[in-house]
Amino acid sequence: MAEDTFSPGRTRGMGELIDISGKTTELAPFGRTLAELGTERPEIVGLTADMGRYSDILPFRDAHPTRFFNVGMAEQCLVMVAAGLAKTGKIAYCTTYSVFITRRAYDFVAIAGAHSKANVKIFAGMPGLMNGYGATHQATEDLNMMRGIADLTIIDPCDATELKQVVRAVADIPGAVYVRTLRGKVPVELPADYRFELGKAKLLRRGGDVGIISTGYMSARALDAAKAASAAGVEASVLHLSTIKPFDARSVRDFAQQFRRLIVAENHKTTGGLASLVVETLYDSGIVKPMIKIGLADSFFECGSQEYLEAKYGVDLPRFVRAIVEAR
Known part of the structure; x- marks a missing residue:
């Protein structure tokens, strides 16, 4: 069956990201x-x-x-x-x-x-x-x-x-x-001078209170949450890992050592994805840190809008901001 031609004037379709109001x-x-x-x-x-x-x-x-x-x-x-x-x-x-x-x-x-x-x-x-x-x-x-x-x-x-x-x-x-x-x-969330490098983590924001390790579009949400938490007096650093494999274990280890508490965020179950990689990396390095995982439970999830699902399953922006403040 033939598919429609590409139309730049169409409305938001299935799978398009939310939270784009006011953003480029x-x-x-x-x-x-x-x-x-x-x-x-x-x-x-x-x-x-x-x-x-x-x-x-x-x-x-x-x-x-x-x-x-x-x-x-x-x-x-x-x-x-x-x-x-x-x-x-x-x-x-x-x-x-x-x-x-x-x-x-x-x-x-x-x-x-x-x-x-x-x-x-x-x-x-x-x-x-x-x-x-x-x-x-x-x-x-x-x-x-x-x-x-x-x-x-x-x-x-x-x-x-x-x-x-x-x-x-x-x-x-x-x-x-x-x-x-x-x-x-x-x-468009990243600065104009951002450069993707295979297997290299990127520090997107500096803050001395909490360390956030994130991947995918959850790194953009981490930046938004860190900005909001700053108003409450909590400053968070954000380390973005766009490459899951090969994994930049060294950067994760060096980043984690700077903070008393960590937050790991991903649009994925907290088992088997980024959180598991971070835990494996820290364990291999002999590092033990309190960690908050922002991600999905080991479950199946119901139908609904992205806004509804993220709020229900605790991966939306308000949950992220609370996690940063609690991790101080």
């Missing part, structure tokens, strides 16, 4: 950047499993129609076709919901992608609670699952600025890459 945003930074990169590099191809509209890859399709492939609702085929194209010298960018890639095509990502060192770049849409369709569509355990695949790079960008840099960077990262992508009107 960019529409479909993934697809627009990929279209530009495709013009520069003819070896790039784009694929989707009938999720072009909801993954923002349509700008690439419109710019390079002969290099775009919609395999239909068949995620295993998506990965296999992408891996096959990679074997012929292509760099294959493929998109669908993160939950479908991880639960339905896991073995194909592991063997056809990572084990084969194929240039398959997976941009997985709507991870965590960014999807309101409930447990069947919410990839709240994807980082835990994908961490288990050897030779797979895993990236969780913060905002439009970083996402655009990641789109370009992964073309030159050898082998398979899994990116938790952001779609729709994506906020």
Whole structure:
């Protein structure tokens, strides 16, 4: 079934981020950047499993129609076709919901992608609670699952600025890459001079009272929460880890040693994702710190708007601000 053309005038669609009022945003930074990169590099191809509209890859399709492939609702085929194209010298960018890639095509990502060192770049849409369709569509355990695949790079960008840099960077990262992508009107949160570096944590804010370690768009929320907590006299530092694998354990260790208490925040279950990586890192370094985890419980979650779900499950901005103040 043919998908709609890309329309910059459409209203907010499924999986677009909340809390953008008053903020600078960019529409479909993934697809627009990929279209530009495709013009520069003819070896790039784009694929989707009938999720072009909801993954923002349509700008690439419109710019390079002969290099775009919609395999239909068949995620295993998506990965296999992408891996096959990679074997012929292509760099294959493929998109669908993160939950479908991880639960339905896991073995194909592991063997056809990572084990084969194929240039398959997976941009997985709507991870965590960014999807309101409930447990069947919410990839709240994807980082835990994908961490288990050897030779797979895993990236969780913060905002439009970083996402655009990641789109370009992964073309030159050898082998398979899994990116938790952001779609729709994506906020611009990071400074203009920010530079994504694979495997490198970035200090986004300095404050001496509490240390926050975060990833993905929760790093943007950490900045908002730190600013709000500052009004209550609590100053927080924010360390952003966009690369989940390879993990910058040294920066996490050095950062953690500066604070009496830590907060770890992620759009993921608190088991198996960033929080687990931080705990593993500190344990290996002999560091013991009180820690507040802002993330999701080991559970399935109901349907609803992102605003409703985040408030109900305790990962919204007010909860974040309270955690900072309590951690003082």
